[in-house]
Amino acid sequence: MKHTVLRRIRILTILLSVLLLAGCLPDSGRQDGSSRTEPPPPVTLKIMVPGERSSDFDLVIREAERRLADSGISIKLQMEFVPWNDFGTRSQVALSSGEEIDLIFDAPWLHLNEMIASGYYEPLDVLLKQYGPTIIAKRPHQMWDANRFRGHVMAIPLGVSHVMSHSYFVRKDIREKHGVPPIKNYEEMIRFAYIVKEKEPDLVPLIAGGTRSQQLYSQAAFRHYHDSASHLRPTQALDSSLMLYYQHNNGKVHNVFKELDSPVRKWVEEARILYTDGIIHKDVLGIKDFQEPGMAGQVAIFPTGSFYVGELAQETLKEHAPEGEWEIATFFDDVPGANISDFSQWNFIAVPVASKHKEEAIRFLNWANEKPNYDLLAYGIQGTHWEPVGDDKFNQRNTRYNQSAFVWIWNPEDERILESDARTERLWRFIRDADNFVPDILTGFEFDSTPVQAELDRFNRIEAKYYTPLFNGVLDPDYAWSQFEAEAGQALEAIEEELQRQVDAFLSR
Template identity: 55%
Template sequence: MRMKRWLTFSLVLLLSLSLAVGCSKAPNDTPAPESSKGNQTDKEGTKLEPVTLKIMIPGDRPPDMDEVIAEAEQRMKDTINVKLDIVFVPWADLGQKTQVTLASGENIDLIFDAPWLHINQMIADGFYEPLDDLLAQYGKAVLEKRPQQMWDANKYNGKIMAVPLGVVYMSGNSYVVRKDIREKLGIPPIKTYEDLINFAYKVKEKEPGIAPFTAGGTSGLQQSSIVAQRSLNDYDTHVRYTHALGSSLTLYYKNNDGKVYNLFEDPEPVLSWLKDARQLYNDGIVYKDILTAKDFLQPFMSGKAAIVTKGSFGTGLTFDQQFKNNVPNGDLETVTFFDKTKGANMTNFKQWNFLAVPKVSKNKERAVMFMNWANEKENYDLLSYGIQGKHWEPVGDSEVKLLDTKGYWGFGYVWVWNPIDERSDVDRDKRNDEYEAVLRDADSFTKDVLTGFEFDSSAVQNDLSQYNTVEAKYYPAMFNGVLDPEETLKKFEAEAGPSLKRIQEELQKQIDAFMANK
């Protein structure tokens, strides 16, 4: 599934999906230890020697992170005896930084990865440790806190190669809109995509100091682009990303037919969306610096834009407070075109964020012990929300009251997320609860015919590298309307077409074999 992308996805960012998924159990074929808290001694029964785990995750380091780490280390001192070295990587630099780190052999004990990043490639290249045995021995809580469907759909060649981080079977999506500007202009609540675009043109006409529309413009954030967001509400053909290119629609699925489509050969409906984005850019609707803004949310958060793409249904208190700090008189609302009708949405139950143990780690067992520790309720709360009484306070077992989102903001989705312990923001916009309920109900979805399929990219690694190099030149600009799509597609195909075709053919061959064996 696509993940919120603050993701990127909007960031997914970034994401603040808040309702918890129902009960789960550990995989039937994976035995677990009797107590996840009994991992504090070695085989001889002596106390574990202290180790420092180096963990690489995306985002920005909160001001109070050291205080949270100190509390975590104090709690772990007499059990798994771990210290934490957390390395934060800006979202826009994430793909390159993590790939270079892994390729260099630098010692990392836990690292964030995702299908929209390069997890398939990293697995194919042998950078990650299989986790089945380690989780069976040290990861009882990790296994139990994720439902069976999640484990079944997120293995690679039948093995657990990374721990899925998610709470739903599909990510929400919306546009965050300046409600104060909409009301100032006398525009009624936005109900359709056409309403949204009409609002953008009104902003262009009446509010010259504000960009009507902004989105993710860099390669690392292309799933938050104008066209990518448009595709998320395609209920006519169900255009979706492929296993080979997890964040690019130059190859895509549609109609749930098990076929791989190539944008250079089968351009519709994507080309129509590209043309619409180009028109928006030519008309001055799109933020002019969209390709150079490392943080695509910044123009909106500082009051310089009226619409921004979002990888969830609501904004969340942290988002709202950060915006209010910059624009005290501003007001926000989210607009979604999500269809909550049963069966309208499709899923393969895949998660879009993962935490992996690199092969180079010298502390694999302790890394899994830490993940297990982090998936115990009290510790999950600490890492997700900060110091109780300072940054947050509990409201029952499943809700949270956020107290200080400047000192510590939630980013559990990049290293601890599980569907059992995640709390709902008590101050959330509860109008989105009905949408969130759909996302966490497996029975509300139409099952993707490719559920359980995994792509082995080893045969086309060179083609993937060649294609990705060319894609960075054209894709983000084209998918935000900065470049003319028809002219750009010709140049794009001339440079990347042969590589893309070979990737398509290899992917289709593997899909055909998978379908034949179902």
């Protein structure tokens, strides 16, 4: 009898153990008898972008994370903001060292093609098809077709238009003080700059981009953005330089060293006159952010990539010059058919190969490209930071949230137009309509740098010494051109010939 009882106890013990392992018994810590299932911890996405963190940024991100959770997406956002002038170096070091980053800003004028060629970015075709249908739908086919790399989507284009909205910030209060009419063309702007020099001795008339990363914003190079007569524009081989350029729409590559009558040389000569006359800031090459002196009330004119002046720019100026006011002077030709576009974009967001959360990164961007979420991340909390005006415009209530959408989520369908004057709104709508532009015959062309990579490396090193000093008038072109050519002419000619060969092959297909 005693052995029978012990045997039964052992059997019950075994059965209980099996039931516990199988999870068939209720959790003794739960009164309702249900199983304890802990949700997985949220994935933290690490995102690196250029710019500065707004004072209300964390407030907006908390709201975004709440909405993500309500949508069933368990994601936290960890943003690293890097000053614009430091971003190229910081991002390159991060990528080359394999730092864990899930989304990162890049651009052709920064080092996008180099990073793609180095294998640092994940191809996104499959990920977008699986997890990014909204990302795809919010961009027109011209944008996708023109921004592939060797046939693949290597980064998501961030753009809302088919050309950039280049213009100049001009001190409206100073212009009106001296009875100067609104500026309508470049010549009138330069005349105003000389008036500033004569009558406002404490104010620098003009500044432009003086660092390597800003060379298309240098005084001479910026002129090409308003060159609708010859459509002069950079090439795919040197996409932030005018030392090689296209003109008109015929596929011919031009080399500044070889063409003494080049418009580029004329612009450089004019920049030299402006510099020696004291119109261009004397320290133009030493200022990392060329817009800062203007915002500090020290400069009357500087170039910009926008058709309108934001509230933050006005507020910053008034902190230093209480009577100060900015206005825009643009010389863009808004006649349909007057401009050429290859529909390429200037800003991109990429997923590094080192990311451990590639799927979640695309799922987040897909969520961010839904209209209510885009409004939140682009403009802040409605009623606190901004108010809608109709379906596609907005008013900014304050600048406590002022984060650039173009560094991480920009898309042309959801981006709103800041309510402004009728001409500015018309210009914004104009550049968003692909039908207003003549397609570039090289739309979709990609330059393979492999055959001339050594020459490209050599040329880029040499160009860094000459380009911005020449294009801002600091160097005398009478001798600087010859020095520049003696050092870099052979390398540039090799690049030119290879580019022309590839262009001809592309056009003959």
